[in-house]
Amino acid sequence: MKFLKNLFIVIxxxxxxxxxxxxxxxxxxxxxxxxxxxxxxxxxxxxVNSFDDYNSWSPWYKLDPEAKYEYSGPDSGVGAKMSWESDNAQVGIGSQEIVESTYPKLVKTELLFGEDPNPGYATFELEELGPRETKVTWSFDADFGDNIVGRYFGFFLDSMLGDTYEEGLQALKQEIEQ
Structure with missing residues (x-):
């Protein structure tokens, strides 16, 4: 009995x-x-300002090529939207909509995943280094507020997402340079 009491206190x-x-x-x-x-x-x-060719370089498309995609809004720019549904837990259910598009420097998308009403934001910032050389910075930002589980998730987000972003950027480079 004392063991259970001590175990409960430790927990x-x-x-x-x-x-x-x-x-x-x-x-x-x-x-x-x-x-x-x-x-x-x-x-x-x-x-990056359109979802028309997104799956040609998206690292998530490779995880589940059988996922269902739906496109709405304009073909490019603000309001262009892509929704997806997958049985693969790494892809899941969600949507991505371009919410800011500033030619030729920035594209920002709002991402919603599953039932979570709190969006994340992915941004492509483009910097011209020369006439045929562009630095692309792909970032993701999330605000977890007072959600303690989310804060722990955010603490490990770079290690979980960083390699996937690098893979996606390599595929984007390959797609564009072909």
Whole structure:
């Protein structure tokens, strides 16, 4: 009986520590990766400002080529939207809509995943380094507010998403440079 009481106390103390530490974790998470593509800023912008050819370089498409996609809104720019549904848990259900498009430097999308009403934001920033050389920075930002589980998730987001962004940027480079 004493063992169970001590076990309960240890579990309660650990739970309290996890909750308290969670409140000190950052509310905001940021992941960012960059690559230089041998193409004009215009050409890169046209590629990331539309979902028409997104799956030719998207790292998530490779995870489940059988996922169902639906497109709505304009073909490119603000309001262009892509929704997806997949049985693969790594792809899941969600949508992505272009919410900001500033030619030829920036494309920002709002992402919604599953039932979570809190969006994340993916941004492509394009910097012209030369007439046929563009630095592409792909970033993801999420605000977890007071969600302690989200804050723990955000703490590990770079290690979970960074490699996927690098893979996607390599595929984008290959697609554009062909």
């Amino acid at each position: 309660a103390v650990l739970a309290i520590i996890i909750i308290v530490v969670g409140f000190f974790l950052p509310k905001h998470a940021h992941v960012e990766r960059s690559i230089v593509i041998n193409a004009s800023q215009d050409k890169v912008f046209q590629q």
